[in-house]
Every structure is written in C-alpha cells, then in structure tokens.
Amino acid sequence: MFVLVSVETPALGRAAVGVTAYPGLEIHQGSVVCVIGFVEPQMRIAFSAGRCNGDPMVTDRYGNAVGAVTLAGQATVSEVAVDGAAAGVDYEVITLAPEVAATDLLPTGLRLQSKPGFRVQPGARVCEATAARQRCGRVDTVTESRFVIAGMDADQHEIGAPVYVLDDDNHALIAGLLDGVRGSISEAQSWPAVMRQVYLDSRSVDSTQPPPQGRTIGS
Structure with missing residues (x-):
C-alpha cells in the first residue's frame, strides 16, 4: 500500500x-x-x-x-x-x-548531479555524505526500486542522505536516497x-x- x-x-x-x-x-x-x-x-x-x-x-x-x-x-x-x-x-x-x-554542492565540495538513465549496478562503489562526514561501501543487490549497500556503516539519523557514485571524471552522480540502516548494511531507494x-x-x-x-x- x-x-x-x-x-x-x-x-x-x-x-x-x-x-x-x-x-x-x-x-x-x-x-x-x-x-x-x-x-x-x-x-x-x-x-x-x-x-x-x-x-x-x-x-x-x-x-x-x-x-x-x-x-x-x-x-x-x-x-x-x-x-x-x-x-x-x-x-x-x-x-x-x-x-x-x-546549492547542489555536497559538503565535500563536489556538485551532486542527476544523470538521466543512470542506474547503479551491483559491485559499484557508492558514497553517502552528510555535513559531518563521507563514507563509502559497495552495492550488493539491486532491485527495480532499491539497492543494498555493504560496508557503508551509516546512521539512522542520516536517512534521506544522498547516495552517489563518483565517475571517472570525479563527478558525483546521485544513485539514490538512504532509506534504512542495519549494522553495516544500508538500503537506498533508487533515484530513478x-x-x-x-x-x-x-x-x-x-x-x-x-x-x-x-x-x-x-x-
């Protein structure tokens, strides 16, 4: 529902x-x-x-x-x-x-961009940023609307935070919004x-x- x-x-x-x-x-x-x-x-x-x-x-x-x-x-x-x-x-x-x-600038100083058609893939390195820190992990599983991240170790108070990929040109491309934390496993909603x-x-x-x-x- x-x-x-x-x-x-x-x-x-x-x-x-x-x-x-x-x-x-x-x-x-x-x-x-x-x-x-x-x-x-x-x-x-x-x-x-x-x-x-x-x-x-x-x-x-x-x-x-x-x-x-x-x-x-x-x-x-x-x-x-x-x-x-x-x-x-x-x-x-x-x-x-x-x-x-x-502003669309992340606390790291990078501009958070949205790329039409971009979808994160299993194994991709993704990061999550707040004013206090940036932490990264690897995408484990991907469904149509969500993906699971291992090793990022986010916090419950960081729900909604941007989850993004750094491309070869060091551009930050949004992949999703942080939506759940269970120990070192995090879940995100797919941006598309x-x-x-x-x-x-x-x-x-x-x-x-x-x-x-x-x-x-x-x-």
Whole structure:
C-alpha cells in the first residue's frame, strides 16, 4: 500500500541569514532527524525520504526554517523482500523558504548531479555524505526500486542522505536516497524510482498541473 500526502504550504518561519540548503544538510521535522538528499537550486526544492515527514515544517538543527513539505509519499509496506530490500518507494518534496539559499554542492565540495538513465549496478562503489562526514561501501543487490549497500556503516539519523557514485571524471552522480540502516548494511531507494513516483503522484494530485519538479530531474 502507498499513501500519498499532498500538503498545502504552511506559513514558513523566518530563516536566519546564512542558512543554505544543500545535499547532506541535517534537517528536523518534529522529533524526526533526517538529511536532505538532493537540491534543485533553480526550482528551489529539495528531496528527502518519506519517513522523515514527521512534521510539514522543516528546520535545520538550530531551529532555523529551511522550508515546508509540499508533497510526500509514504510506503506503508512493512514486509521485507527476499533480497532484503523493503518494497515501496517513499519520498518528500520540500519547498525551500524564500530566505534560504540553495546549492547542489555536497559538503565535500563536489556538485551532486542527476544523470538521466543512470542506474547503479551491483559491485559499484557508492558514497553517502552528510555535513559531518563521507563514507563509502559497495552495492550488493539491486532491485527495480532499491539497492543494498555493504560496508557503508551509516546512521539512522542520516536517512534521506544522498547516495552517489563518483565517475571517472570525479563527478558525483546521485544513485539514490538512504532509506534504512542495519549494522553495516544500508538500503537506498533508487533515484530513478523516486523521480518516477514523484511524477506519477503529482499527476494524481492535480492532473491539470505539471509535476512539482517542473521537469525531469534525471530518470
């Protein structure tokens, strides 16, 4: 079962001068702590995992307004598939507050890019970044919508963080959003699957309006 949550943008608190939304930023929604996984600066939207949507208001760790959730899909399937990856795709789309600066630069300084048609393959080395650190592992299994990573040793508070591949030119290509941690095994939602679900859900909310991303952000 997939629950779609369409949220009218609430009144946003005023952001402190200097607040920047970037992939890897720690965010707070009520009592839930997560991480932004992708930022589209021109459209001024950010993405994270749907399970982070404990409250539509999004702040940074200091309580400064970052934005508000305007669309969210929450997977309610609790069963685990044979390969260890939970079924379903969940996400949230965050509209950034007017005073917040937006960048697609990772904490490492690399620009996080979305490449249409790119899908991660088993054995690929992937990394996950937050403001505090970058850690990497190897992709174990891959399904249509998810993949499992061994040896990355992420943290539960890093759910929603960007998982990316460094190509031969040292470009960071988004592969997915961190969605689960069990010891040294991490799970991520495939970025193409997230984008496809956002597109379908936004059409079902209002078929007369374009998707919230305005254009395809890599699929």
